[in-house]
Amino acid sequence: MLDPQRSQFPLNTAVPFSRPQQALRLGLVVPCYNEQEVLPQTLAKLLALLDRLQREGLVDDESGITFVDDGSRDATWSMIERAHLEDRRVHGIKLSCNRGHQNALLAGLMSTSGDVLISLDADLQDDLEAIPRMLQAHREGADVVLGVRSRRDTDTWFKRTTAQGYYALLRKLGVDIVPDHADFRLLSRRALEALRDFREVNLFLRGIIPLLGFKRAIVTYERQQRTAGESKYPFRRMLALAMEGVFSFSTVPLQWISMCGVVISLGALGFALWALGVRLFTDLGIPGWASTVIPISFLGGLQLMALGIIGGYLSRVYAETKQRPRFIVEQSL
Structure with a gap:
């Protein structure tokens, strides 16, 4: 019998919380868009990972993989269907049309069962060896575990510099x-249910996840080279996602416009005093030129920039008020 006086935790004190060491039901969520070239390798590696985790007792036999076909135009969906027939651990969700990576990822998270879900890209540049460490961090109490790149050596100088600046x-x-974190993360069932309450049409998940407020942990990993196919995130899409992050989570640019107005007003006053001085005390000024061209050019550019920023916010308000569905599932396996 345990002696209370020698117990690790004294009587009438709270015992620290720890999760029961039982096998978890894991769901891997993989958005796909025209990934027929890389999908066979991805499927083989993910199934091998599930086998290993099951042998080690970290996940149970009901764990599986859910591929989300984001309106692919190649053979991606037919390959997912064939994989489902060959192995019941493989599931698929086919969206009715291309809705973008963030919406496809959300569709997978909202439609997949499991105690914990881990999202990762189909190209497997996210290191699978980080997944056991994610599960361990969850067992230690974290409801959100973020995969963060330890370095960006595989990126070009331009991409690395712009990402750090962003x-x-x-x-x-x-x-x-969190810098250098994309969409490689673990979410507990409690975090997923909280995420369901976020109704934004304009999605930026890496900004929404911290708002959940649950305990989170970070697992670092080295990003791998893509083994086949090409990136589905060209500069145009990366820029659109970057703008989404700014407009969806900060009103500071609107405050900047007001500050610019104050600064320009002071500058205009100074310019007026200078122009008056030149006119009264020198004969160097061309009558009417500087006082007309400079303010018109400067203020015209500033007004266009201000309208662009306001338009960015207004367009998102417009999209939110329509409350159109973020995704439509055409078929699920």
Whole structure:
């Protein structure tokens, strides 16, 4: 019998919370868009990972993989169907049309069962060896586990520099975001149910997840080279996602417009005093030129920039008020 006086935790004190060490039901969520070239390798590696995790007792036999076909135009969906027939651990969700990576990922998260879900890209540049460490962090109490790149050596100089600058800008704007984290993450069932209450049409999940407020942990990993196919995130899409992060989580740009108005007003006053001085005390000024061209050019550019920023917010308000569905599932396996 345990002696209370020698117990690790004294009587009438709270015992620290720990999750029961039982096998979890794991769901892997993989958005796909025209991934027929890389899908066979991805499927083989993910099934091998599930086999290993089951042997080690980390996940149970009901664990599986859910591929989300985001309106692919190639043989991606037919390959998912064939894989489902060959192995019942493989599931599929086919969206009625291309809705973008964030919506496809949300469709998988909202439609997949499991105690915990881990989202990752189909190209498997996210290191699978980080997944056991994610599960361990969850067992230690984290409801959200973020996969964060330890370095960006595989990126081009342009992509690395712009990414670092973008994360720095978001943090300056007051957005709670983890640098070098994309969409490789673990979410517990409790976190997933909380995520369901977020109704934004304009999705930026890496900004929404910190708002859940649950305990989170970070697992670092080295991003791998894509083994086949090509990236589905060209510069145009990366820029659109970056703008979504700014407009969806910060109103600071609107405050900047007001500050610019004050600064320009002071500058205009100074320019007026200068122009008056030149006119009264020198004969160097061309009558009417500087006082007309400079203010018109400067203020015209500023007004266009201000209208662009306001338009960015207004367009998102317009999209939110229509409340159109974020995705439509055509078929599920």
